[in-house]
Amino acid sequence: MPSTPPPAPHGGRSALSPTARAIAARCEGRVNELARHMARESFERLPGYRELPTDVKDVEVAATVRHGLRLFLQRVRDGGDGSGDYRLFRERAAQRADERMPLHTLLRSHSTGVHVLWQALRDETGAGEEGALLELVDLLLRGQEAVIGAVAESYLDERAVLLAEHREHHRSLVRGLLDGSLPPARAFEELGLEGPTLVVHLHTPDAPGGGASAVTERRRVRRVQAVLDRTFEAGAASLLGADGGQVIVPRGTEDPGGARSCEELAVRLRQVCGDGVRVAALTAATAPEVPAAARTAARIVQVARACGHPAGLHRMEDVLLEYHLSRQDESSDRIAALLDPIGDRPELVETLRVHIELRHDRRGTAHRLGLHPNTVDNRLARIAELTGLDIASPRGNALALAALLLRGDAPR
Template identity: 25%
Template sequence: MTEMIGRTSSPVEVLRPTPEEDRVANFRAKVRAAGQEWTGNEPDELVELLTKAAAGDPRLAAIARAGGRVLQDFLDGYQQKATADVSRDLAGDLADGHPLPADVLEGLTPRYLIAVVRLAEPGREVETLRAVAGEDTLLTHRDGNVVLFIPAGGPGSGEHSVTRVTQCLGGRGWLATAERDRARLFDGFNEASYVLRLVVAGLRPSGAYTISDVLVEYAVTLHEKVRTDLAAVIRPLRANKVLWETLTAFVDSDYSRNKAARSLFIHRSTLDYRLRRIADVTGCDPTSGRGAQKLTAAMIAEALQG
């Protein structure tokens, strides 16, 4: 029998880990354990934790330090990207009530004037609005409106901003505002948005408004059942285009019969006839104070449901 030269390893010996593989496997287990300790909030802790996992092995410690720094750089870049993504439409995040990173929230001005603007000609004057509101103003768009978050400095600064923006509108749009601290901007945006809806639905003239200008409408339409019942009062007029246009013109003229007749290009007697027909259909006399108030509230409620 020919004597074998060399020694063939058994299958068990082939599969057994080498000392080097054992060392790496042990290190990886320690790295996983270190990962369970990391809070995820401080990337600087990574290098320390990984180096600790390689304690007693200079070579692995050097690898841990190098790898930890690379991973730290990666996470730093990721955080910068996340911050940039938030800041890209920071005003939009504020309007939608999205939670912001603590450092972004702390970087905001302590208090803001929230202005929701409806332009008579959408798309125009937007950059002008931003310019007159100030360079630190945050701007976004929601539901066809321009939304401005204007830093509110000292007393009266918000009023000055409202005046400038209103002048910029030039009688061709509506502006609703609310003021809140930076932790309650979403609430302020909702208030200003609702005020604007009430103003537009109530056929108010171009100008600046706050919740104090629509307290009655706000209180009445906030209750869902009341809003539904009011809308039902006015709905029959929708089927009659002439009567609907007459009531709209009458409200828009601030209940002046002469102005309403002129805007409709009809005789005063024709207007009076139509107003009587509106009273017959709705049960509310638009020429009386109580009837006019109820019909106006009903028009707003119907518009809010649309």
């Protein structure tokens, strides 16, 4: 599709010679012929163009070509200021984006249109008019830069909007599937899933220095999603936040348990989010099993953090005993009540949680909490005094851990 030049200098009038204008005028009667030629023949060799519906080629594409040709010829004729000249190009670029035409095909169509117009101008050039032809080519090429910029910008803007809408729709489907507000079969169908799926829970560490801005959090989510897209080529439906989230992806036949993919995912996420990334994954045989699998995967990560396991990929086997201790049964209330004496002392609960997570490293606990090691010692002594738990002993540590998990005070 031919380009159009930017506004001409010197009061909006073209500096073209009368001969150059005469050459362009000879092409005015060929506008419809050239538009048909481009729409039906010249563009046919572009990748993906053949697949366009016939009415799109004969109506939309041809109309855009005619618009570009007439705009160029008008610029040559009267040097108009070009206000709003690119509106139709922008609208068509957005339409092609919505139709998923590749950007390179769209841009090549504009370049092809410029070449066809150059050929028409050359054919109309007589002996001794070569200098005037160069004037027209200069004008044509200068306009190409502006048009290509407008087309690419509109296309990419539209694709960004469509991608955001697609992501948000998928987020709502995953949310509805996990919280039970959508029928599992319907959610699966709209997500394009069928058969066994891999249900993944991600935990990404807090940003250095504490809280992060909303912009930083959105950037992190985009980076995590990009890693997911690269790792799970079949497509990952996700519900992500600043600290991770849930992912549902078709189970691969070559990696049915997802161990290899999740190991690779953890490595890639560390490059994006830093150390401290944790991943757990379970297989759901059917759509109704997904919510339970998601809860279990999240619990595995939570228990692994609470027990101070190194970051990375966690399996149920890694936390089997601790996971069992965290399950609700007839003894659960009594175990959880062991921490009631410090229930209104959040600083003591947090110190206990971090100390167990860091495997009784008092200096590490002090560093994490921003305290002096002696303050940590004093708090631990106070916890033992109030609860009667000797967390330095295996039994006391197990009871304290189970109580934290049952009360929901373990890290999330």
